[in-house]
Amino acid sequence: MGVISKLPVYMEKVPGGGILTTTAEKFFNWSRASSLWYMLFGLACCAIEGLMATGASRYDFDRFGMMFRASPRQADLMIVAGTLTHKMAKRVKILYDQMSEPKYVIAMGGCANNGGPFYYDCYSVLKGVDKIIPVDVYIPGCPPRPESVLEASLKLQEKIKKQKLGEWSASTE
Amino acid sequence: MDSESLLNHINELHKDIIINSELITDVPTIEVKPEHWVEVCSSLKKDVKTNLHSISNYGAVDYREKLGGFQLVLTIFSHKHKHRVTVKTLVPAQGDEEPEIDTVTTVWLSADWFEREIIELFGVKFKGHPDPRHLMLDDDWDEGFPLRRGWTGTDFIVKPEM
Numbered sequence: 001m002g003v004i005s006k007l008p009v010y011m012e013k014v015p016g017g018g019i020l021t022t023t024a025e026k027f028f029n030w031s032r033a034s035s036l037w038y039m040l041f042g043l044a045c046c047a048i049e050g051l052m053a054t055g056a057s058r059y060d061f062d063r064f065g066m067m068f069r070a071s072p073r074q075a076d077l078m079i080v081a082g083t084l085t086h087k088m089a090k091r092v093k094i095l096y097d098q099m100s101e102p103k104y105v106i107a108m109g110g111c112a113n114n115g116g117p118f119y120y121d122c123y124s125v126l127k128g129v130d131k132i133i134p135v136d137v138y139i140p141g142c143p144p145r146p147e148s149v150l151e152a153s154l155k156l157q158e159k160i161k162k163q164k165l166g167e168w169s170a171s172t173e
Numbered sequence: 174m175d176s177e178s179l180l181n182h183i184n185e186l187h188k189d190i191i192i193n194s195e196l197i198t199d200v201p202t203i204e205v206k207p208e209h210w211v212e213v214c215s216s217l218k219k220d221v222k223t224n225l226h227s228i229s230n231y232g233a234v235d236y237r238e239k240l241g242g243f244q245l246v247l248t249i250f251s252h253k254h255k256h257r258v259t260v261k262t263l264v265p266a267q268g269d270e271e272p273e274i275d276t277v278t279t280v281w282l283s284a285d286w287f288e289r290e291i292i293e294l295f296g297v298k299f300k301g302h303p304d305p306r307h308l309m310l311d312d313d314w315d316e317g318f319p320l321r322r323g324w325t326g327t328d329f330i331v332k333p334e335m
Contacts, residue, residue, distance in 0.1 A: 086311060086328075087309075087310065087311040090311075119330060120330055120331065120332035121329075121330070121331060121332050122329070122330075123316075123319035123324070123326060123329055124309075124310075124319070126328070127328060127330070
């Protein structure tokens with residue numbers, strides 16, 4: 001009974017049910033955090049851990065309201081899972097721009113955080129996805145365990161629940 | 174045919190052309206001058222005894238300081254006889270020069286993508302290549318040839334001495 005215990009500011013009982021009273025801010029944040037649909041989009045080996053293993057039944061991403069969507073138009077969350085090359089960086093930027101607001105980004109693994117093993121002596125890899133798009137949560141690891149992807153999504157939900165109404169639109173500037 | 178007799182056969186086939194020939198880990202390896210590059214390749218393919226019909230590997234090495242040019246290394250394989258041969262040539266180049274050599278796509282069509290990669294990464298041009306666009310790098314890449322020795326670019330971090 002998560003809704004009744006967390007959401008309402010005031011609850012009035014009427015016969016056969018009840019009326020919940022809450023603030024719009026709390027209601028929007030609660031619904032945004034509880035249905036983060038992530039984009040089905042992987043770049044390298046991290047996609048196997050972060051999207052496939054975590055999304056499958058053993059780790060069960062669905063229980064946090066995380067569902068993959070095959071289109072950026074329907075997605076709220078982009079998990080940048082893997083090595084981002086300069087050539088791919090432009091495409092990732094386009095995909096990010098196509099996502100509708102509010103949108104969030106998780107940088108997964110060493111390569112997406114800062115280039116990882118490709119930091120030195122590499123001509124083709126972008127040194128961190130935060131050079132092109134704003135990142136909300138970083139996950140270390142090479143590759144991270146599925147549990148840390150779940151932890152990151154919980155951290156992101158905490159962050160979303162704290163945001164103020166209209167705050168997210170400032171991130172696009 | 175074992176590797177040694179194969180090497181002898183190739184040596185007889187191109188008596189005056191081959192500069193250097195040896196067995197490297199049981200693979201017959203020959204070196205030719207760049208002007209004989211296509212000629213040797215096509216005869217290795219057409220000769221009944223060698224019959225080298227497919228490319229295993231095709232790359233380049235930057236030997237500008239050591240030997241004065243880019244070495245092309247081509248390893249070819251025969252599915253019929255189950256043997257492989259390596260052919261090398263040195264394309265002379267100094268400094269920022271972009272040297273030119275004849276393409277072997279006229280012999281094996283599958284050399285297309287290998288040569289495209291050598292074009293973008295080493296800056297060796299192939300005369301008569303059917304489609305000399307970039308293969309791996311972005312289309313608007315303009316920072317030179319990243320696999321050349323001493324190359325640096327924006328966002329390129331050289332590993333410090335440990």
